[in-house]
Structures are given as structure tokens and as C-alpha cells.
Amino acid sequence: MHGTGADTRPVLFFDSGVGGLSVLAPTRALLPQAPLVYAADSAGYPYGTRSEAEIAARVPALLGRLAERYRPRLIVIACNTASTIALPHVRAALDIPIVGTVPAIKPAALLSRTRTIGVLGTRATVRQPYVDRLAAEFAADCTILRHGSAELVDLAEAALRGDAPDLAAYRAVLDGLFDQPGGAAIDVIVNACTHFPLVEAELAAASPHPVTFVDGGPGIARRVAHLTRDDSWPATPKAGIAVFTRLDASTEPLRPALARHGLTQLEAL
Template sequence: MANILIFDSGMGGLSVYREVHRALPGHQYFYLFDNACFPYGELGEVRLVERVIELLTSFVPYYNIDIVVVACNTASTYVLPALRDRLHIPVVGVVPAIKPAAEYCRSQGLSHIGLLATPGTVSRRYTADLVQRFAADMQVSMLGTTELVKMAEDKLAGQRVDITRLSRILAPWRDKGGPDVLVLGCTHFPLLAGELSQCLPRVELMDSGEAIARRVADLLLQSSVAEGPAGKVYCTELTAKARSQGRAFAQEGFEDITRFVG
């Protein structure tokens, strides 16, 4: 049984956890979210790299973690090389699903890919390189926002999603014709899949969850079918909101939320 860590600034990594757990249910899962610095999309690059390394170089040895999934697109585009230099276990990052989106478009005779992500992911050279490498023959439009990150967090805390507000954010695509395929380039965004489909009907949604699950299974060189023990969830600031978010984790089979002091 492996100790698998899912890491994010907030609860968006739950969308990745669900896919990994579905593929590998018989392992021990740890979830660490850095709510003290949430959202990562609003941090500068230097501070973000320092923060992630500070947390994970403390957490990983303390809990004897076997593999880390950085379930945050923003963090993945900045921190993976430095983190892999510091940790001696596999580290899996999340990248926008541009390649499978382009493959799907070609198979269906479509041509317009939308990327919905945080401003940091949208502006990164890494993202531009993905588009150039896998979708150079496609129309690719991008929309960067951190508002949806907060909306997803609020939804998991039990609040209603404001569809009118969401529609305003998506207005560039609603007013001028939306994409054929929408890549959800932030792990929080699949948590709003139903609401996104309501605002952009007939648009195919695509994220990286299944690909990440396959990658974790390949690195562990195993799969399992038996249900594992309850997961353990940690935050970096035990606020009233974090306690309410803990109820969403409890629905996924996690134990009571605990503060991690690195």
C-alpha cells in the first residue's frame, strides 16, 4: 500500500483525487491544501516556488509519502523542476489537456479549443508551448480568471453557485461563439462542470484527471481493487471556513481536518 499525497492551494485537487482514487482505491491518501496562501494564482513565481518547497519538503518525509501529485496547474507550471530536485520520490504535475483536446477536435472535424485557467497558467510560456506543439493548426482562445477558483471553493463549502456571475465571466465565449472543446486548465474547474455546461451548452469539457490517474498507476507499477483506509486531510490554517470545507472531504471518505505545521 502506497502513501499518496494530493497537494493544492485549495480544494480543487479533489477533482484529481477522485480520478486517482477510482483507479487506485487500495492505498493511503493524504490531502494537503495550503489555504493560508490561497489562491496560488495570485502569488508571484518566486514566492510560490519557495512556499511549495517549504511545505512539501517538510510534509513528505514526516508522513513517509511515496508519490506526490501537485494537483494545481499554476503550481505545476512553476515548481516541478525545483521540487523534483529536492524530493527523491516521483512528483506528478498537472498540465492543461491541450493535446487530448486537439486530438478530439481532429477526430470530430472541429477546430476551436478554449482554455479556461488561472491568469498565471494562461500567461505562462509553458502553456504557449503546449499549444504550439499540439494544437498549432487549431483556433485556441484563452480566458484567465481566479474567480472560478473561489466559486468552486464556496460550492464545496455548501454555498450556491451564482450562475449569473459565472455567465458574465464566460461572456467572451457566450457573445462571440464558444469553443467546440473547453479545456479546464485548473483543478478547481471540474468541480463546476455542471454549471459550466449550463452556461456553455453543447461544449465538450475536458480536464487532466484521468491522465493523472494513469500516470500515478504507472509510476507505482501496480493497481488495486480493494478499498483502502480513510484518507487524511491537512490544511495550513484551521479557520472556520476550513472546518466547513472539512465536511466536503468527509463525504469523500477523509478523516477530520487537521492543521499541518511544517
């Protein structure tokens, strides 16, 4: 498939839903020639409320099937929950470079003046011990307040389908951070779920005071560019493919948003 002519192997992004588009977008901006496949485990969505054992078993099995079908040169697990739980299992199972998603605590610590950082994620992500390790390594002098929200994942999916935003719902999510002891001092919020940067404007509008939002997308894009720096790409990029583990009527309203990200072909796994 490669070795003669242009290397047409895609970069494959994987998430439980459409959150990984916040990682695909900065990668596409850096690597406009890259063929892209975006895989959403819509049948398993949402991951934030599933058991760790389920995710650890499900994600490597799905990525094995995706790797067989699309022969990617690199896989990005564009989902914090799946990365924290399944990354070692996937790396053990597949002989392809795998890039995971890490909460952007390091860049947040570089930006925070008040030294109080909020971490918004799924409940599965915010309780992970590796969040403690990142905090100890990069933000030892900061107060880290966490809030896990399954509602915000659904709000982001709804926003991408074109639903009108309900600022009161966003405000309620942010209250989970700001209402904690010391929460009023938060000046930087880490969007530690790839869905959340998709609704950053709504979160900013609902925030009781101005805060800076950071996420891992730009860092992941730079990592993908670095790992593929010696690769060749097709002269004209192929149409991007979005593949869903369950393709049904609920996927239809996502077509315009997917097309904006260059994903014009829809397939079922």
C-alpha cells in the same frame, strides 16, 4: 515502515485549496486501496494571484515538510499554477516521484471539430509559455483562446462549501472566452485549473451553447497507477487525511465534501 508486511505509504496530493479533489477522485477510483493524504495550502490560497517567485519558494518548502511528516510514496502537485512554476524546484529538492498537472490541450485537440479551443485557468497558468508549447505540439491547427479567472477558483471553493450556484457569475467567466474574436466557434473548453472540474455542471449550464469540457484528472490518475504498478497496498484502505496549512472556521463547511472523497481526518500543518 515498508519492507515488512503491507506498504502503508500514502499518495499525497497538493493544491492551494480544494481543487485537487478533481484529481484525487479519479485516482481513488483507479486505486481504491491507496492510502491518501490531501494537502491544501489554505494559508497561501489563492496561488493564481501570487508572484511566481513566491510560489517557486513556497511550494518546495511546504512539500518538504509534508514529505517528512507523511512519508509519501509519490506526490501529485494537483494544481496547474504550482506545477507550471514550481515542478522543477520540487523535483530538485525531493527524492520522491512527483507528478505535475498539465492543461489537457492534447485531449481537447483530439475532440474539437471546429478547431477552436478555449483554455480556462488562473491568470498565472494561462500566460505560461508552456501553454504555447502544448498548443504548438498538439493543437497546431487549432485556434486557442485563453481566459484567466480568479473568480472561478472562489466559485469552486464556495460550491464545495455548499453555497448555491450563481449562474450569472459563471456566465460572466465564460464570456471572457466566448466574447473574444472567434470565441463563438469554441466547442471544447480545457479546465486548466484543478478547481474548475468541480463546477463543470454549473459551467455547462451557463454556457451559451453546448461545449465539451476536458481536464487533466483522468490522465494524472492513469499516470499514478502506472508509476505505482509494482507497489503493494494495504488490504483495507486507511481513512484519508486532509491537511490544511491554516485550519480554521472556514474549513468546517468543507468536511462533508472531503468525507465524500474519503478524507475523514482533518489535520493542520
